[in-house]
Amino acid sequence: MEITENVSKLVKPSTPTPSTLRNYNVSLFDHVSMNVPLILYYYASHKKQNGIQTNMFIDLEISLSQTLTQFYPLAGRYKRNALFIDCSDEGALYIQAKARFQLSEFLDLKKDLKHDMLQDFLPYDIHKIGEMDDPLLSVKVTTFEDGGVAIGMCISHHFADMTTICTFIDNWATRSRLVDNELELKLELKKYSPVVSSCAHLFPKADALDTKNLDATTVNNNYILRVFSFKGSAIEKLRQQVMSDENSIIRHRPSKVQLIMALLWKAFVDTNKANGQLNASLLHLPVNLRNIVAPKYFCGNFFTAANTRIEASEAINLQVFVNRLNESINKTKVKFAKVLSHPEINWDVLLEPFLEVINSDAKVYTFTSWCKFSFYTADFGWGKPVWRSIANVKVPNAVVMMDDKEGDGMEAWVHLDEKHMCELEKDPNIQAYMDA
Template sequence: MASSTILSRKMIKLLSPTPPSLRQHNFSFMDCINLPQYTPIAFLYPKPENYNKNQISQILENSLSKVLSSYYPFAGRIKDNNTYVDCDDTGAEYLNVKINCSMSEILNNSSNDAADVVFQQDLPWCSTLNRSPLVVQLSHFDCGGIAVSACMSHKIADGYSFAKFINDWATTAQHVDFKPSPQFNASTFFPLMDGGPNIMSINASPESQRHVSRMYNFSSSNLRRLKNSITGIQNPTRVEVATSLIHKCGATASMENLGLFKPSLMSHVINLRPLIPLDTIGNATCVYSTIAMTENEIELSNYVAQLQNIKQQVRNELKNLDMNQIVPYALGKMKGVVDMMEKDIFDIYLSTSVCNFGLYSKTDFGWGRPIKITYTKYPMKKSFILFDDPSEEGIDVLITLPEDEMLIFQKDKELLEFASPIVQSIK
């Protein structure tokens, strides 16, 4: 396995200090009920032309300093048992790292454990207490390729907010006059209230059970074929059909491993924007679930229909709510999901999508688009993270399952008809 050497470590300060009036950023109700963990993402680029290592790092440091002036809570410290951020301008942690292998060793490895090397050791998915909410790492490979990775506290940002920050950072690197306009006002839409569910232990992996992650790609052409294979469903989305097939293959692997079908529950996340303004930064999501009680219900047409109907029902209900009703509604949905998970009668799957956020097309820091975006192994068992592939028409999926079930899953003929294990090489 490739190893890394830290060349330098520093705190990136804000270009413009935070005004005293903004010193305390209060968390919203949605922020408070989220896990205090770092969510990671990494962008891999081939060797930048016309830039040396020092220039690359300088571009990233200068633009990060500038964009943090607008995203000032990301450079503060989380305080008071995860209830607010002290926007004290401490800065974001920034590492410059040498990786002692070629980038192709990461891209050609079907085990996503290989991607861990482009993140600070043991940081992804760990607690964010007493550390910078944002940790960035610039990794230099032997071949000249680079990776720009970031770990963000889930207490302070959901997937949409994280993507918006990364996109604004890249735009800042290329355009001197660009000024982002994030709004840290989520607490006005989602005020604090009692009765938050306990989500700390949902789907935590037993220590005795090893879990592994693999990346699969659904090309745009295969997604079209998959859609065409599903009958009786009107205009299913690429996320709906990909999620349903992965769930079916995962449930089939579980059934083969157990020797019987176990009812399954999958939680999904829906973005509450534009019910609230698109510039609102923080956590603004609603959780809902789909359930398959019988083997017939995991069949693609049946499951896509259920997923589509429930998602549309949630959207319709949200659309008809007053702003002050959204938090009680979202809380009720989450409590319902948590209560069912705690009954221990279901196989639990977690699914989330960060598709359509422009993570490829909008993350050019000046040396071109990334050739690969990746996460590291997720610590929650039976989880799917869907994001765009480089074409932004296909889908890459990070799939985490118990090791014995993954051995069955990755041989599934229906899965392999539409999805391919990701192995990618560069010149």
Template sequence: MVEIKSEIVSRQSIRPSHPTPSHLKTFKLPLLDQISPNIHGNMTFFYPSDNTSHSTSDHDFFDKSKLLQGSISKTLSLFYPLAGRLHDAATVDCNDEGAFFVEAKVNIQLSHFLNQPDLNLMDHFLPATDATTMELSNGAMFLVRFTSFGCGVVAISLSLTHKLFDVSSLLTLLQTWSSVCRGSSDPITPVLIGEKFLAPRDELSAISATIKIDAEKFVQRRFVFSASKIAELKAEVNKEFHDMLQSHPSRVEVVLALLWKCAVATKKQKTGTFGPTVMFQAVNLRKRLSPTLPETAVGNFIWTFMVSAYEERDLELHEAVIQMRKCLNEFNDTKANVLRGEGAAQAIMEAIKERGEFFRNNKEMTVYKCSSWCKFPLYDPDFGWGKPLWLVSVNKLVSNTIALADTRSGDGIEVIMTLDEEEMTLFQQNEQLLKYATPNPSSYA
């Protein structure tokens, strides 16, 4: 068990390098952002030493910190709503109050932490878990904590508002920010569509989606699926899948189906009976709309489709994977395009209403939610001292969530699973899971 002591060295606001023009001072969010929860998501990147600096480790850290702060200032001018403050669920006051930047130090070596990462220790790296930082940041939508391990090794943690950013938007921000930090004079420019995509609804102006904070104690655990184990999983379901759909299952589909099956089996162990269950999967709408949106469009251009299982046989691996693909195909063919153009706002409101009715009529259903960041090149951001050794996003809010991301090599899948504490104890012992997944291996592997 690694013990960490962390110390905050400084805290400060960072304003945009150029003031936001007066005609852009009010930014109206599109409907999909309006209904997004007013919470912060987080992601932490751990960087090795670049070994190019001959200065002391303190000087090296503060030199890097100055570079980061200067590049944040320039980046905020391009992402100008991010430097503002939320006025209501559909409006950002672009007042240039800026982002908030924290410098910190920890007393351990990165190698000790990454050898077997303890997700419970991530609070030492996150800006939003420090009460003083949150008070001083005065509603900042973008917070950064820059942490020194000594000897040039650092961590960069971002805390970003979910009102403006999904993972694709986060990637655009990282690509722009890191290229500005490296001195690029031609960084990627974000596309800030705002209400031009889909105007907010007046009757919802004061309402964001709510996140039901789980009362029970939940825990997070990390599992890694290697490329060879994913290939084994695919081989197990490929024949039935191909016979039914004339295509092949994806990495995400087979891994998610196994996790879902094992989570529900765990629930049955705990309660003694099988209960119906539903899996919500988030999908990126940008390429699914007509006309498409650019990948650099900033906002929550995501929607979820659901896959349900009413009997245990529905969760046999091949059945679950086939059902996932069928539901995705149906979403792509019939629902995605309804979310753009004439009637889109009405369709979204009806979908929200239908989902509410579904849950009222299916109170006994166990709900799981999955976000996949696979195929997003999140290991690419290089601020001038190389690419990250490891990245992670921890969920501090709700249980029964599954987050999937590529391993650094790009061919495996890393899972952060959140479950009720008692269920997680059983889940970690599931033999079918352990046949394919390695619990919390070294991040150097």
């Protein structure tokens, strides 16, 4: 399946960034050195104006340029040595490409898809970031022979977490969809106007901390990607199982995220024990802090992490995994609500979960939940996405969880070495709930 790139250019903000906003200082939250990958797929019937089909590539480029005016750090460059974003308006990378096959043909392969192929829909290397010329935002728009469209994005984690990315996508999609309706466009954009304000005035810049290890994301080309799909009905069955026992320790209704995390994590622990690996196991989960103290559309990175540990000597069932996860997440939210009330005093506590991972003797698994984020409904004028994906991020023992198309199920994008992946696929508890 061939994809050819026809145009590659830098798109600048439609309005120059004021000199007063030139330097965007990064804080301790902005230490992750990787691009966040996201690909949205559409069965697109290209928009028409007065019965004439418009040039979709140009329309998206214009609306992207307008969006960058509000999200101006994404058009700048990260100065790694000085630890700030130079909002220089150098521009975002914008690539136009054509696939020599149909989107429907590609989507039919989902269960047998070679996941390395997903990289072809992305505009940039996920881990190429931090050099002087590296763009903070890259976009690749690929058209298919049947009129379908894929929009692949790489967005620097030095500026954006998933909440920021969704605000950006919603803003861009709204401009593209409502280009001919100025009144509705103004009303809709109010919902997705970003609050661009660095946390550096509240928390130390990274150069004030010993964070040389925090910005190093481990990459391993030997780690493969597999997608495990769980239907909503199977997740409900799993929920009933952990709650039905009259002696159950579960005192809450577990979310589907907690359930699938616990199911996969238990399988990881069981596999390690079966292979004679007696390390403790640590689950590392990013937690959005906006729900606690920050505005919904606060842009940048604003998250901490909840760590949950299982000792090698513990023989525990799925209920305990679920309960430990819930307790850890709740304690983290309460703890950081207090910390953030006086960040100038307590900022060092914010680093604790990250330093614990770096210094841990345990085997670490990083789970990230992208469930209930708005990119599932991002409409550029062609309706909602029919699918969304990442690519192989090649980060050891990483799991990205996303809603399925129906919304009540889930896809878990799991990165493991080949030996452990084969064992995970054969795990009877995984097979019992996974969509065949």
